[in-house]
Amino acid sequence: MAKDYLGEFEELVLTMVAALQEDAYGAAIAEEIETRLKREVNLSAVHVTLYRLEDKGYLKSKMGGGTQERGGRRKRIYTITNAGLAMLKAMKEARLDLWKLVPQLKIVSV
Amino acid sequence: MKENRLPLRLLKWFCPDHLYEEIEGDLIQKFHRDVQAYGERKAKRKLLWNVIRFFRPGIILRNKFSVELNQWDMLRYHLKFSIRIFLRNKFFSTLNILGLSLGIAVGIILLLILQNDLTYDQHYANQKRIYRLGSHYKITGVDEYIGITARELGPVLKEGFPEIEAMTRIIRMDRQLVRKEDDEEEKAFYEDRLIQADDAYFQLFDHEFIYGDVNTCLNNRHSVVITQSMAKKYFNDPDPLGKTLVINHVPRGITGVIRDIPENTHLKFDFLLSGLDEIRENWTSTIENGKPISLLFWNPDVYTYLLLQDNYNVQDFYDKFSAVYDTYFKEAGDEASGENIPILEQLADIHFYSHLQDGEQEGNLNYLYALAGIGFFIIVLACINYMNLSTAKAANRAAEIGVRKITGSSKRGLLLSTLSESLLLSLVSCILAILLVAVLLEGSSFNQLINKNLTLDFLNNPLLLFGSLFMTLCIGLLSGLYPAFYLTNIPAVKALKGVYKNSKSGQLFRNVLMTVQFSVSMFVVACTFFMRDQIHFIMNKDLGFNKDNVLVIPLRDTLMIRQLPIIKNELFSNPNIEAVTASENVMGLGIGSNIMYGESPDGMQQYGGILGMSVGDDYLKSMGLKLINGRDFQPGPDADMEGVYIANESAVKLMGWGNDPLGKKVTLWEGENPGEVIGVVKDFNVNALYQGVDPMFIIKGHWDAGFLQIRLAGHDLPGTIAYVKDKWSGYDSRPFEYFFLDQKFNEQYRADINQNKLLSLLMYICIFISLLGLVGLSAFTATQRTKEIGIRKVLGANIPDIIHLLSKTTLLLVMLSAVIVAPFSYWAINRWLDNFAYRTELNYTLYLIITLAALGFVFLTILFQSLKTARANPVDSLKYE
Structure with missing residues (x-):
C-alpha cells in the first residue's frame, strides 16, 4: 500500500498524540516537541499535519474543554485510532529491522 | 496583556469555520506563553507571524474544498428553481420582465444623457485652467x-x-x-x-x-x-x-x-x-x-x-x-x-x-435632475411591480417554502434562493433593455429628439458597462429583498397545514406601494399635459404680427439688395404672392438693442436696451403690424430714409409721451441730427415669448445684408416656392436657401418642445409599467378570491357588486394619489412656467380630466381582469369544499 506512508514529521506528531493521550491538542503537541526534542516547530505545521493524519484515518478528534489561558476557546483533542497505532508499530518495526542490519561498531563521529 | 484583535480577525477571514475555534485557542495559548517567555511586544509580533503561517494550502484549501463546491451546487440549484418558477408563472414573469426591462432601458439612457451633459467640455486636458x-x-x-x-x-x-x-x-x-x-x-x-x-x-x-x-x-x-x-x-x-x-x-x-x-x-x-x-x-x-x-x-x-x-x-x-x-x-x-x-x-x-449672453444653449441642471428623478422613479415603479406581485403570490408558494424549510433549508439558503429569482429576472431584463436601447439609439430618431449623439458603446465606455451592470444588480436586489424576507418568514407549520393567508400588513404595504406608483405616474402625466398646454399656447398666441405663410430668403449682399425692386416686380406677377418686403433682421432671429436718446421735458434723455429694426418698403403692411397712431413710411428708394421713426407702444410708454407721441424727437446714434416719430404700432413680439415686449423703434434704412420676406397666399405652396426659386436664381448663382417665418420663430421653443416629447415618452412608460402591475395584481386578486366571490354570488350578489368589491380599494387609492400629487405638480409646473413671460392659466379641469382618465383606465383594467371570475358559476368554485 503505497499510500500508507508517513513522513518524518507526521510520524513524530502521531507518536506525540499517542503519548499525550487526553492532552493531545495542537498547542500542547507543539510545545512538547519543542521542549523534548529542542526543535522549533510552527503551530500551523502541527495543525496541518494533524488534519492530514485525521484525513488518512490514523487520528480521530473531538472537541474538548476550554481554559482561561485559551481565552475560553475549546481544544480539539486527538486520539490515535487502531489504524494509527498499527501504522506506528509497523513503522517502528520496519525501522528496527533496518537498524539490525547496521553494524553497531561502525558508529564513528566524523 | 490582551492579544491583538487584528491577527485573529485575519485568521477568521481565511480559516474554515469548523477549524477556527481550536486554532484560535491554540494561538491564544501560545501567545500567553510567549508573553511570559519573550515579553508582550515580541509575543504580539509572534502572534501575527503565527497567524500568517496558517495562511497555507493545508488550511485554506480545506476551506475551499468543503464549502465552495457546495456553494456552486447550491447556486445551480437556485438557478434551476428560479427558472422553474419563472416558467410556471409565465404570465406574471412576462409582466415583470416587461416592466423591469423598460425600467432598465430608461436607466441606461438617462445614464448616457447624464454622462454626456455632466462631462460637458471636460475632455480638454487643460479644462481646469x-x-x-x-x-x-x-x-x-x-x-x-x-x-x-x-x-x-x-x-x-x-x-x-x-x-x-x-x-x-x-x-x-x-x-x-x-x-x-x-x-x-x-x-x-x-x-x-x-x-x-x-x-x-x-x-x-x-x-x-x-x-x-x-x-x-x-x-x-x-x-x-x-x-x-x-x-x-x-x-x-x-x-x-x-x-x-x-x-x-x-x-x-x-x-x-x-x-x-x-x-x-x-x-x-x-x-x-x-x-x-x-x-x-x-x-x-x-x-x-x-x-x-x-x-x-x-x-x-x-x-x-x-x-x-x-x-x-x-x-x-x-x-x-x-x-x-x-x-x-x-x-x-x-x-x-x-x-x-x-x-x-x-x-x-x-x-x-454661465448666464452671460453667448449664443450658447445653456445646460439646465434642474432639467437634468428632474429627468434623472423621473428615471429613478420609473425604475422604482418596475421594482414595485415585482414586489407586489411576488408578495401577493406568497400564499401560493407558502407550501413550497414550508416544504423547503422542513427538509432543512436554512433561512439564508431560502433568502438566497428567492433573491436569485429576482436577480435572474433583472439579468434577463437587462439583456432585453440593452437590445431596446440599441434599437432606440441606432434605429430611430431618438438622438435628434434629445439633440444629442448618444451611442451604446460598452467597450469604450466603462461607466456605461459597469453602470448598467450595477443598476441591474441594484434593481434585482431592491425588488427582491422585501419579497425574500417576506417569503422566508412564512411560518412552515401554518404553510403546510394550508391555513397560511396573506397577512394584513402585507396587504397594507402593497397598497402603499401602489399609491406610490399611481402618484408617480399621475405626476408625470400632469406635468406632461400642462407643459403641452403651455407649448400649444405660446406657439399659437397672437404675436401682434402675422407669421404664417411667410417665405424668407436671405439677402447676402448689397448687390442683391439693390436689385430688390426689380425682383419684387417679377414676383408680383404670380397671383399667389400677396406681399413682398425686406428687412435687416427677421422676427425671432434676434434683434440687437441700442442706446437711444429720446425727447423729454428736460431735453434729450438717454435710454438703454432699446430695440432697433431697419426695414424696407411695405414692411408694416406685409407683416400685418397694426398702426395705431400716425402714418406708415412712404414707399420708394429715397422717401423717409432719414430722421423718421415709428415707435411701438412700449417705447412710447417708456419715454413718457402719453397720448401725444407724434413729432417727438429721437436720436438713434450719438451726434446724429434728431429725427421725429411719425407713427406708433401696436406692441408685437419680435422675440420668443420667454420675454415680454421691449421698447422698439423702426426705421427705414440701409443695410448690407438682410432678408427678403414674401407672403404667400397659402395654396399651392410647392408651386409658388418653385416659382420664387426660378426667379431668384436669375439673380443669384449661389444655392437657393429659404425658410418659413413661423417655423423659424417656433424653433426658438425647440428645447422645450423636445423636453416635452421626451417627457411624453417617459409618461407612456410610466403609465405602461403601472398598468402592468395593476393587471398582474388584479388578475391575481380575482383568482385568489374565487371562493369568496362564489359564496357572495350564492348569497345573491350580482356581477356589478362583485366588480365594485374588487375595484373599490384600488379606485380609492387612485383618488388618494390624485390628491397627493396635486400640490407637487402645481409647484413643479409653476417653476417651469417661470421661464416664460407669457403663460397660460393653469387649467384645473385638465387635472380633473387626468384624474378621471386614470380612474377610468384603472377601472377598465380591473374589470377586464376580474370579469372572468365574477361571471364564473359559483358551483365550479365551491364544489371542492
Whole structure:
C-alpha cells in the first residue's frame, strides 16, 4: 500500500498524540516537541499535519474543554485510532529491522 | 496583556469555520506563553507571524474544498428553481420582465444623457485652467452680462499678467459659403460651424490631429483646419492637406485635419480659420495721440480664452484688473458714467453656470435632475411591480417554502434562493433593455429628439458597462429583498397545514406601494399635459404680427439688395404672392438693442436696451403690424430714409409721451441730427415669448445684408416656392436657401418642445409599467378570491357588486394619489412656467380630466381582469369544499 506512508514529521506528531493521550491538542503537541526534542516547530505545521493524519484515518478528534489561558476557546483533542497505532508499530518495526542490519561498531563521529 | 484583535480577525477571514475555534485557542495559548517567555511586544509580533503561517494550502484549501463546491451546487440549484418558477408563472414573469426591462432601458439612457451633459467640455486636458473672459457692462440704462470682450483686451492682458500662459481669441462666423475649387467636380455648401481664431488656439484646446502639425497649422493667415467628416464631405479623401477651400471668397489652404468635435462641448466647429485680424474693420490703428482708443475697449466683439497657471486664484485677476481698467477703459467709461467688470468663467462651468449672453444653449441642471428623478422613479415603479406581485403570490408558494424549510433549508439558503429569482429576472431584463436601447439609439430618431449623439458603446465606455451592470444588480436586489424576507418568514407549520393567508400588513404595504406608483405616474402625466398646454399656447398666441405663410430668403449682399425692386416686380406677377418686403433682421432671429436718446421735458434723455429694426418698403403692411397712431413710411428708394421713426407702444410708454407721441424727437446714434416719430404700432413680439415686449423703434434704412420676406397666399405652396426659386436664381448663382417665418420663430421653443416629447415618452412608460402591475395584481386578486366571490354570488350578489368589491380599494387609492400629487405638480409646473413671460392659466379641469382618465383606465383594467371570475358559476368554485 503505497499510500500508507508517513513522513518524518507526521510520524513524530502521531507518536506525540499517542503519548499525550487526553492532552493531545495542537498547542500542547507543539510545545512538547519543542521542549523534548529542542526543535522549533510552527503551530500551523502541527495543525496541518494533524488534519492530514485525521484525513488518512490514523487520528480521530473531538472537541474538548476550554481554559482561561485559551481565552475560553475549546481544544480539539486527538486520539490515535487502531489504524494509527498499527501504522506506528509497523513503522517502528520496519525501522528496527533496518537498524539490525547496521553494524553497531561502525558508529564513528566524523 | 490582551492579544491583538487584528491577527485573529485575519485568521477568521481565511480559516474554515469548523477549524477556527481550536486554532484560535491554540494561538491564544501560545501567545500567553510567549508573553511570559519573550515579553508582550515580541509575543504580539509572534502572534501575527503565527497567524500568517496558517495562511497555507493545508488550511485554506480545506476551506475551499468543503464549502465552495457546495456553494456552486447550491447556486445551480437556485438557478434551476428560479427558472422553474419563472416558467410556471409565465404570465406574471412576462409582466415583470416587461416592466423591469423598460425600467432598465430608461436607466441606461438617462445614464448616457447624464454622462454626456455632466462631462460637458471636460475632455480638454487643460479644462481646469482654461477660463473664458466675459464682462458685465453698466452704462446708463444698459446692464448687460456678455460672454465676449474687445479683441484689443486679450493681448493687453497677456502682456501685463504673467500668470496667463496662453491666450486665444475666437470669432464665431455666420453662415458662410464654402467651396471647393479644383479641376474635379465643384462642391459648395453653406456651413454654419465656422470659427476664426488666433494662432494660439491649439495651445489651449487640445484636439487630436489626424493630419497636419499642431504647432504650425495656424501660422499662415490664410489656412484652415477642418474636421474628419468635412474632409470626407468635400474631398472624399481622408488626407486633403495642401488642398484649397474658398471660404467667404478667400482661398484657404488646409493645414490640418482633426477628429470630429464631440457634441458635448460649447466650442463646436467644422472649420477653424486662422488669421483673426488684430485691428478691426474701419480702424487703422488702436492708438490715437499716443494713447489707446478707449472706446474700442467698450465694444466687445470676440470670445477671449485664457490659460492660467495651476490653482490660480481668480480673485487675484480681478484685483489686478483695476489697473488695466484705468489705462484702457476709464476715459470713455467716465463719459457715459459706465462700469466694466470682468468675469472669468472656468471652461467646464460655462455650460451649466454661465448666464452671460453667448449664443450658447445653456445646460439646465434642474432639467437634468428632474429627468434623472423621473428615471429613478420609473425604475422604482418596475421594482414595485415585482414586489407586489411576488408578495401577493406568497400564499401560493407558502407550501413550497414550508416544504423547503422542513427538509432543512436554512433561512439564508431560502433568502438566497428567492433573491436569485429576482436577480435572474433583472439579468434577463437587462439583456432585453440593452437590445431596446440599441434599437432606440441606432434605429430611430431618438438622438435628434434629445439633440444629442448618444451611442451604446460598452467597450469604450466603462461607466456605461459597469453602470448598467450595477443598476441591474441594484434593481434585482431592491425588488427582491422585501419579497425574500417576506417569503422566508412564512411560518412552515401554518404553510403546510394550508391555513397560511396573506397577512394584513402585507396587504397594507402593497397598497402603499401602489399609491406610490399611481402618484408617480399621475405626476408625470400632469406635468406632461400642462407643459403641452403651455407649448400649444405660446406657439399659437397672437404675436401682434402675422407669421404664417411667410417665405424668407436671405439677402447676402448689397448687390442683391439693390436689385430688390426689380425682383419684387417679377414676383408680383404670380397671383399667389400677396406681399413682398425686406428687412435687416427677421422676427425671432434676434434683434440687437441700442442706446437711444429720446425727447423729454428736460431735453434729450438717454435710454438703454432699446430695440432697433431697419426695414424696407411695405414692411408694416406685409407683416400685418397694426398702426395705431400716425402714418406708415412712404414707399420708394429715397422717401423717409432719414430722421423718421415709428415707435411701438412700449417705447412710447417708456419715454413718457402719453397720448401725444407724434413729432417727438429721437436720436438713434450719438451726434446724429434728431429725427421725429411719425407713427406708433401696436406692441408685437419680435422675440420668443420667454420675454415680454421691449421698447422698439423702426426705421427705414440701409443695410448690407438682410432678408427678403414674401407672403404667400397659402395654396399651392410647392408651386409658388418653385416659382420664387426660378426667379431668384436669375439673380443669384449661389444655392437657393429659404425658410418659413413661423417655423423659424417656433424653433426658438425647440428645447422645450423636445423636453416635452421626451417627457411624453417617459409618461407612456410610466403609465405602461403601472398598468402592468395593476393587471398582474388584479388578475391575481380575482383568482385568489374565487371562493369568496362564489359564496357572495350564492348569497345573491350580482356581477356589478362583485366588480365594485374588487375595484373599490384600488379606485380609492387612485383618488388618494390624485390628491397627493396635486400640490407637487402645481409647484413643479409653476417653476417651469417661470421661464416664460407669457403663460397660460393653469387649467384645473385638465387635472380633473387626468384624474378621471386614470380612474377610468384603472377601472377598465380591473374589470377586464376580474370579469372572468365574477361571471364564473359559483358551483365550479365551491364544489371542492
